[in-house]
Amino acid sequence: MAGGxxxxxxxxxxxxAKLALGLARELGPRELSLLVNTADDFKHLGLHISPDxxxxxxxxxxxxxxxxxxxxxxxxxxxxxxxxxxxxxxxxQLGDRDLATHLLRSGRLAAGDSxxxxxxxxxxxxGLEPEVLPMSDDPVSTVVHTAEGDLPFQHYFxxxxxxxxxxxxxxxxxxxxxxxxxxxxxxxxxxxxxxVICPSNPFVSVDPxxxxxxxxxxxxxxxxxVIAVSPIVGGRAIKGPAAKMLAExxxxxxxxxxxxxxxxxxxxxxxxxxxxxxxxxxxxSIAELGMAVAVTGTLMESLDDKxxxxxxxxxxxGL
Ligand code: GDP
Numbered sequence: 001m002a003g004g005x006x007x008x009x010x011x012x013x014x015x016x017a018k019l020a021l022g023l024a025r026e027l028g029p030r031e032l033s034l035l036v037n038t039a040d041d042f043k044h045l046g047l048h049i050s051p052d053x054x055x056x057x058x059x060x061x062x063x064x065x066x067x068x069x070x071x072x073x074x075x076x077x078x079x080x081x082x083x084x085x086x087x088x089x090x091x092x093q094l095g096d097r098d099l100a101t102h103l104l105r106s107g108r109l110a111a112g113d114s115x116x117x118x119x120x121x122x123x124x125x126x127g128l129e130p131e132v133l134p135m136s137d138d139p140v141s142t143v144v145h146t147a148e149g150d151l152p153f154q155h156y157f158x159x160x161x162x163x164x165x166x167x168x169x170x171x172x173x174x175x176x177x178x179x180x181x182x183x184x185x186x187x188x189x190x191x192x193x194x195x196v197i198c199p200s201n202p203f204v205s206v207d208p209x210x211x212x213x214x215x216x217x218x219x220x221x222x223x224x225x226v227i228a229v230s231p232i233v234g235g236r237a238i239k240g241p242a243a244k245m246l247a248e249x250x251x252x253x254x255x256x257x258x259x260x261x262x263x264x265x266x267x268x269x270x271x272x273x274x275x276x277x278x279x280x281x282x283x284x285s286i287a288e289l290g291m292a293v294a295v296t297g298t299l300m301e302s303l304d305d306k307x308x309x310x311x312x313x314x315x316x317x318g319l
Contacts, residue, residue, distance in 0.1 A: 012205020022310030
């Protein structure tokens with residue numbers, strides 16, 4: 001890429017981090033900026049937890065637990081046991097090593113640092129090359145509207161294991177939240193050469209990022225390729241509640257519904273929608289939405305899978 005040019009990837013946690021890792025391996029050290037959902041951040045035991053940022057930091061630095069898919073490899077749970085003995089709430093599991101991240105973040109935030117500054121510090125400490133940017137330094141909180149009433153995101157996601165049927169989502173605080181200042185500088189400087197919307201949950205990972213005031217319109221005006229990858233493969237989510245959410249919201253459970261959601265909510269934003277080979281039959285109906293459709297294997301199990309999909313996406317962006 002030309003000097004200073006970067007790929008901007010919008011991502012949630014586990015699904016997005018897989019493609020982010022592939023992109024990080026395929027691009028040079030200063031060629032990737034990751035804009036990460038922070039609407040599922042929350043306070044627990046007085047600590048500021050940023051689950052998606054930590055998933056990115058741990059995945060990109062090779063520290064993430066392979067077995068669990070979240071948190072750190074080689075984790076121990078002594079603090080959790082001690083908390084349990086004290087009668088504290090332990091439904092949100094915090095490992096001993098993971099706690100170090102939350103302690104450092106919470107301390108720096110309390111001392112007045114921005115989330116962007118703390119994330120940069122953590123990224124450097126973990127030896128990361130790509131820039132990991134929280135979507136905003138201002139607090140935004142996803143509220144899940146369910147048949148049982150409104151639930152804060154982590155109560156829905158972790159405590160209730162996504163059981164209650166959803167009817168919609170709102171992002172508290174989003175009207176007053178500014179998009180990440182470092183990203184705004186890069187956008188103003190014309191440094192973004194392509195935008196990738198990772199295969200993350202469209203409703204609770206991608207929507208909060210794109211719905212920051214003015215952000216999606218600004219990206220759409222860039223006249224650079226915007227490529228989205230479907231998180232739904234063969235009518236299923238690989239992990240997490242995306243398929244269940246589609247069904248509960250009355251949408252078909254397929255990649256086409258995700259494309260239609262993006263086309264309706266962010267008209268003209270997505271240039272190319274990447275679907276899995278298993279979903280090739282959906283290509284024509286998605287193309288009718290005014291997007292190019294690209295078909296390839298999108299399951300990312302090995303590092304090779306992740307790099308291959310990253311190369312495919314970059315090629316579609318002309319990079
Ligand atoms: P979360 O914030 O940890 O829930 O993670 P994300 O929102 O970033 O990603 C969740 C989505 O990733 C789910 O809808 C999954 O279907 C999707 N996903 C996970 N692994 C893969 C994969 O290998 N390929 C594709 N295409 N999607 C994936």
